[in-house]
Amino acid sequence: MKFPKSILCIFILFVSVQLFARQHHTISTEKEPLEVSVNLRINKIYNINSVQETYQIDGYFMYTWKNEEAISYLKDSTANSIVFENDKARELINSDLWIPAFELINVQGSREVPNIRIEIYSDGIIEYEERFFATCSTNMDFKKFPFDSQVYQVAIEAFSYGSKKIVFTNPKLFLEKDHEDYLGEDWEFVNSDAHVVTKTYKYMDDSINSEKNSYSRVIFEIKAQRLSGYYEWQVLFPLLIIILASFSIFWIKEFGSQIGVGFTLMLTVVAFNFYSASILPKLPYNTFIEYVIIVGYIFIFLGIVAVIINHRINGEEDKGDKIPLLKYFRYLFPIVYALIMIVLYMSLIV
Incomplete structure (x- = not known):
């Protein structure tokens, strides 16, 4: 008995579809x-x-x-x-x-x-x-x-x-x-x-x-x-000491020493900036530690500018008509710096 070719073709097509479905791991x-x-x-x-x-x-x-x-x-x-x-x-x-x-x-x-x-x-x-x-x-x-x-x-x-x-x-x-x-x-x-x-x-x-x-x-x-302990003691605390040390220029009488101390401490802060850049990716924003370093830059720079202005106005000779700028700066700089640091630390809570 011979099967019609059409039935045979349908059977072959059906088997092929089943094999194809199995081969390709079909999902329900x-x-x-x-x-x-x-x-x-x-x-x-x-x-x-x-x-x-x-x-x-x-x-x-x-x-x-x-x-x-x-x-x-x-x-x-x-x-x-x-x-x-x-x-x-x-x-x-x-x-x-x-x-x-x-x-x-x-x-x-x-x-x-x-x-x-x-x-x-x-x-x-x-x-x-x-x-x-x-x-x-x-x-x-x-x-x-x-x-x-x-x-x-x-x-x-x-x-x-x-x-x-x-x-x-x-x-x-x-x-x-x-x-x-x-x-x-x-x-x-x-x-x-x-x-x-x-x-x-x-x-x-x-x-x-x-x-x-x-x-x-x-x-x-x-x-x-x-855990920030390492950065607090190895980076932030030394940086704080450096910034506070920069205010000593307002207690030094000799103008050359004032400038020397200011620029030396400025270079020290630059070294901290290089360190912070080495442990973080290049970011489109500033981190907390970078803000602390930037504030340090600003205060050391302003301190240098302040002693230059004082030198131009008063010189180094003792005169009765001197404007006591350095006496004001001795207290003004630390107070303003402390207020800015408080604001920065408060930003961590937000």
């Missing part, structure tokens, strides 16, 4: 998007680089979703679940079973994934876990440096599927109990947060409202406060 075309829960456990945040605004993370990702097609992998097993690790897990990813790819958005370069694990449960639940090492970046705010706090972020999206296909739900962030272990000696843990947002791109499709432009994103955040 149901109206409701696939819900994927994601957990992040951080072992350590280290090599925090303020100049490059980067930090390295050692942690674990765990993604969980349901795919009833995965039940077939347990049909010959009496166990409640089956586990695939490393090479076996990678073979499973390259097989017919659909497993989505997830992208670390704020990573620099590529992340290192030494170990992965996939566990399939008898009810179709799939758990995908990976150990990773990554260098991440985020925009840091140094306006209050060295009394600043920073938020270290880890952002995750599905690589190929928008929010109409995959949405993240119930993100959880787990941290070690001893926060000093993963933040190092320079930072103190403040709080943490995990939330889901919808990221809209403008270049994936010409139509702004296209589903290709909308992606579900999970953002994990860890807020930490910089």
Whole structure:
């Protein structure tokens, strides 16, 4: 018995479509998007680089979703679940079973994934876990440096599927109990947060409202406060002493010594400015420590100008008709400087 050619062609086309769908790991075309829960456990945040605004993370990702097609992998097993690790897990990813790819958005370069694990449960639940090492970046705010706090972020999206296909739900962030272990000696843990947002791109499709432009994103955040003790004692305190020492020129009688002391202390403040520039990126705004240095520049410069004016008016000879400018400056400069520094420190509270 011979089959009509039309029926044979339809059969071949049907089989080809099925094979193509399996080969390309198709996702369900149901109206409701696939819900994927994601957990992040951080072992350590280290090599925090303020100049490059980067930090390295050692942690674990765990993604969980349901795919009833995965039940077939347990049909010959009496166990409640089956586990695939490393090479076996990678073979499973390259097989017919659909497993989505997830992208670390704020990573620099590529992340290192030494170990992965996939566990399939008898009810179709799939758990995908990976150990990773990554260098991440985020925009840091140094306006209050060295009394600043920073938020270290880890952002995750599905690589190929928008929010109409995959949405993240119930993100959880787990941290070690001893926060000093993963933040190092320079930072103190403040709080943490995990939330889901919808990221809209403008270049994936010409139509702004296209589903290709909308992606579900999970953002994990860890807020930490910089421990400022080092900068207080090694930078700010010596700088304060230098500025106060500059007011001594109003107590010196010889004009040459006054100028010499003023310019020497000015050069010392310049050295502090070079140091602050070496530990921070090039910023479009001034930090707290830079404002302190700028104020120091201004007062030393004004002190030099003040003794020059006094010398031009009164000279160095003792005269009865002298205007006691230096006596006024001895108290005026420290008082004004103290008021300005109070205002600067009050700005840290705002």
